[in-house]
Amino acid sequence: xxxxxxxxxxxxxxxxxxxxxxxxxxxxxxxxxxxxxxxxxxxxxxxxxxxxxxxxxxxxxxxxxxxxxxxxxxxxxxxx
Amino acid sequence: xxxxxxxxxxxxxxxxxxxxxxxxxxxxxxxxxxxxxxxxxxxxxxxxxxxxxxxxxxxxxxxxxxxxxxxxxxxxxxxx
Numbered sequence: 001x002x003x004x005x006x007x008x009x010x011x012x013x014x015x016x017x018x019x020x021x022x023x024x025x026x027x028x029x030x031x032x033x034x035x036x037x038x039x040x041x042x043x044x045x046x047x048x049x050x051x052x053x054x055x056x057x058x059x060x061x062x063x064x065x066x067x068x069x070x071x072x073x074x075x076x077x078x079x080x
Numbered sequence: 081x082x083x084x085x086x087x088x089x090x091x092x093x094x095x096x097x098x099x100x101x102x103x104x105x106x107x108x109x110x111x112x113x114x115x116x117x118x119x120x121x122x123x124x125x126x127x128x129x130x131x132x133x134x135x136x137x138x139x140x141x142x143x144x145x146x147x148x149x150x151x152x153x154x155x156x157x158x159x160x
Contacts, residue, residue: 006120025144030125036122044115
């Protein structure tokens, strides 16, 4: 089953990469008023049901993909 | 206007980071059958309309956020 996990810096956590991109975009003339940078992971998981896939993805995101201290994650199951 | 840009490796382009994560997940006992790793950017853009925001985001994604040779991008405008 295809699952997307989005990992983003938590609100209030500094994001130097996003700030650098924001400044670059402004320097290039884009009307950027803030950027936050994170990661996207597209996974193919063996799972019997969408609920199983969501549970497994949440577990592995918490354990491996995201640093819970500074990052939050979102799981999207592409069901079908 | 809030815009999300997802940048992913193009189909057929090797993704060593995703492959490493896939192996790690399997080693940890997760039923992972493939991982592709990319980046997510959440931007606040000055734009009068959702169409303007989409146009600006597509331009800056093409120019700055994605390497067109090896990456594809997707723009999501959060309208309202």
